Every structure is written in C-alpha cells, then in structure tokens.
Amino acid sequence: MENFSIAVLxxxxxxxxSSPQAFNAQxxxxxxxxxARNIKAAVHEGDIVDDYDxxxxWPNATSAMGQLNGATPYILGVGNHDMDAMPKGQTPAVVRDAxxxxxxxxxxxxxxxxxxGGTYPARQNDNSFHMFSAGGTNWLILALKWAPPTTRSPEATR
Structure with missing residues (x-):
C-alpha cells in the first residue's frame, strides 16, 4: 500500500x-x-477570502491556489466569508449567495x-465532488458550501 498525503488549507x-505572500508560500x-510527499489532493476548507465583496x-486567493494548476488537484469549499452569507435582516439559511x-x-x-467529478447546482461551483485513488482506496471528497439549505430541491432527490 502506498503512502500518500492530502494537503489541507x-x-x-x-x-x-493582508498577507498574500503567506498564502502564495503555502x-x-x-x-x-x-x-516528494505524494500529495494526491489539496483541500481548502473554505473562507478563501475574508470579505467576498x-x-x-480574490486575485490574492486565485494566485495562491492557481499555482497548483497542472501540479496538484485542488478542491475548494465555499465558506461564509466567500459569499454573501448574511445580508442585513436575513439569516444565512435564507441567502448564501456565492x-x-x-x-x-x-x-x-x-x-x-x-x-x-461535478458540481451542484450544475453550472456553479458552490458544491462539488472529487474522486481519486490513493493508498489502495478510491476516495470521494465532497466540498459543500457553508450552511447548506434546509430544504431539498427536486434535483437533490434524484
């Protein structure tokens, strides 16, 4: 069985x-x-930026993560700072605009x-899934947006 790594950000x-040089260094x-470390994926857990607006x-974040293009598959979760999660007078369960x-x-x-592997909704990158093999196991990583909806859409029930 092979040894492998998953980098987590x-x-x-x-x-x-305020410190894009640190993000770029990562x-x-x-x-x-x-x-050298057999990194099979880099997973960013969300809050890629501090203020989505x-x-x-955004160029600081896309520059840091974009370095991985062609080198390391990377997976991005959408955190509450990456979207309009709580407009004045509303709750995050209502809005979550990414x-x-x-x-x-x-x-x-x-x-x-x-x-x-794909996204949901189909034309957006809010929620995605990624698959790879490592250590003799097939892996599935789901990157789900912060504060998932409390109701299911018809597409989610298929």
Missing amino acids: PDAQYSAE GKWIKQNTN QSYQ AAFNRKLPRSGFWNLPSF
Missing part, C-alpha cells in the same frame, strides 16, 4: 486579505512537494482537474 481568509510549498482579495465565488473561481476552471 483551513481559513486562509486573512492571508488573502501554494508554492504544496506544488513543490507534490511528488473586496475585489482585491455569486462572487462563482465569478472568481468558476466551475469551468476545475473541469480539467483529474479529480473533478
């Missing part, structure tokens, strides 16, 4: 906001160590990743 939001390290943060995330990190940017 939790809450890089403050790096995207992406660079993962890319440079993919072969601050446009300067339009900014989908503009900056669109589904089309993940089609060519060897692990990419």
